Amino acid sequence: MKVYLDNSATSYPKPEDVYYSVFNYMKNIGANPGRGGxxxxxxxxxxxxxxxxxLMELFNFDKLENVIFTSNITQSLNMILKSIIKDEWHIITSSIEHNSVMRPLFSIKEKKNIEIDIIKCSKDGIINIEDFKKAIKPNTKLVVFTHASNVVGSIQPLEAIGKICxxxxxxxxxxxxxxxxxxxxDFYKLNCSALAFTGHKSLLGPQGIGGFLIDEYLNNEASAFIEGGTGSLSESIIQPNFLPDKFESxxxxxxxxxxxxxxxxxxxxEGVKTIQDQERELCQHFINELLNINSIKLYGPKEAFLRTPTIxxxxxxxxxxxxxxxxxxxFGIMARTGLHCSPSAHETIGTFPxxxxxxxxxxxxxxxDIDYTLYALSSILKGM
Structure with missing residues (x-):
């Protein structure tokens, strides 16, 4: 028996039509979009x-040209952060962030006169709104937060944070x-300026595709990050300033x-809510049974509604x-060990290094799948 439980790294399997669509494009279409009539x-x-x-429908967004494609969310976050941050900016992030946020921010800090505050989350990986409010300064220009932790699944109160922003x-x-x-x-309900996404995790697409949605205010702050061929304004040596071409070289x-x-x-x-309910039910069952195994320590919230199904x-x-x-x-059970590219998150929950x-x-x-995994864990630990 094979059980795949590493969907936070990349989802597997995918819906059958995903495989067909990739193959069909390569075999039966093949051409380069935007490069021919x-x-x-x-x-x-x-x-x-x-x-x-x-994607507009999924995220309740209404500006087609402001949906930008990249190769993954790491590229998206780098493009957003490195194209907007200016000297003298004060930036707030959290201690639960992935390196795709932390590394670009501190790389920028080496080159520009900026200040970064990292708000310490609870042991369950959730930020305290009052701590966030206290961190805001007159020159606070940017807040960057993950929606849910890739280590413990904790869901951040982004609607409240967005309102304050x-x-x-x-x-x-x-x-x-x-x-x-x-x-x-909901892009607008969260009051966000940009939403970076990756295609290969819970969006169930293949690896190598991601992107971001950006509002006009942040777009006006941003400069082009990668410049080159866009299929538009080919007569000009200057990168187009209109979207999506500004970011899609x-x-x-x-x-x-x-x-x-x-x-x-x-x-x-299927409906996001349907998928969420199904995953929550399995997650809660898994958590409840893990709590009954004395030699196991579980990290993050004990209630499935406070987290994604990442345990x-x-x-x-x-x-x-x-x-x-x-x-x-x-046992053929595939799960991930280590620091998950989030050392700060592990420091927060007490599992570093x-x-x-x-x-x-x-x-x-x-x-x-869950019951088999519980059986495997119990069998291994009983033999210790």
């Missing part, structure tokens, strides 16, 4: 247009790597966008790396 190039244009529309004229950028497709997201990953479109369509047809554990009987290895080798063993559920897991 012939039939296949125009078909590529239509697919990209349709994917922008589907709006009241204080602060740009608000959201990392939705762990939430897009898994949690309902070079050949887009059209097969990846075709696959992403199918993944988003699947989510829209980190350690055991006092065995190192998490060895436990993960045995689960894979002897050893990290944790992380199980992350997806829409194609079922109770049988």
């Amino acid at each position: 012939y039939t296949n190039a125009l078909e590529g244009d239509r697919i990209i247009f349709s994917c922008r529309e589907a 709006k009241e204080n004229n602060i740009y608000f950028v959201i990392d939705s790597a762990q939430s897009a497709g898994a949690l309902p997201i 070079g050949t887009l990953n059209a097969p990846g966008i075709a696959g992403l479109l199918s993944g988003v369509k699947y989510i829209l047809e 980190s554990i350690n055991s006092d009987k065995i190192n998490n790396a060895e436990l993960g290895f045995i689960l894979d080798r002897e 050893q990290g944790t063993l992380r199980f992350s559920l997806g829409p194609f897991n079922d109770k049988k």
Whole structure:
């Protein structure tokens, strides 16, 4: 038996139409969108247009040209942060962030005169709103938060944070790597300035495709980050300043966008709430049973409604790396060990530098997968 429980890294399996769409584009369309007026190039244009529309529907967004495609959310966050941050800015982020936020911010700090405040989250990985309010200064220009932790799944109170940002004229950028497709997201209800997403996790698309949504206020602050061919204004040596071309230089990953479109369509047809409810039920069952195993320590909220279905554990009987290895080798259970590219998050929950063993559920897991995993854990730990 094989059980895949590493959906926080990348979702697997995908809906069948995702596989077909990628293959179909490469085999039967093939052309470069935006680079020709012939039939296949125009078909590529239509697919990209349709994917922008589907993402707008999913995130309740209303500016088609402000949906930007990149290769992944790390590129998206780098493009946003490095194209907007100016000298003298005060920036607020949290201690639960992934390196895709932390590393760009501190790279910028080496080159520009900026100040970064990292708000310490609780042991469960949730930020305190009062701590956030106290951190705001007259020169606070930007807040960057993840929607949900990739280590313990904790969901941040982004609606309240976004409201405060709006009241204080602060740009608000959201990392939705762990939430897009898994949690309902309303761009305007969250009062965000930009929403970065990746296609290969809960959006159920292939690897190598991501992007971001950006409002006009933040777009006006931003400069082009990567410059080159766009298929538009080819007579000019200056990068176009209109969207999406301002941020979309070079050949887009059209097969990846075709696959992403199918993944988003699947989510829209099933309903985000339906997927969320199913995953929460499995997550709560998993948590309840883990709490009954004395030698296991569970991190993060104990209530599934406070988290995505991402569950980190350690055991006092065995190192998490060895436990993960045995689960894979002897039981066919695939989970991730270590620091998960989020050392600050592990410092917050008290698991640095050893990290944790992380199980992350997806829409194609079922109770049988969870019960088998619980059986495997119990069997291994009893033998210790």
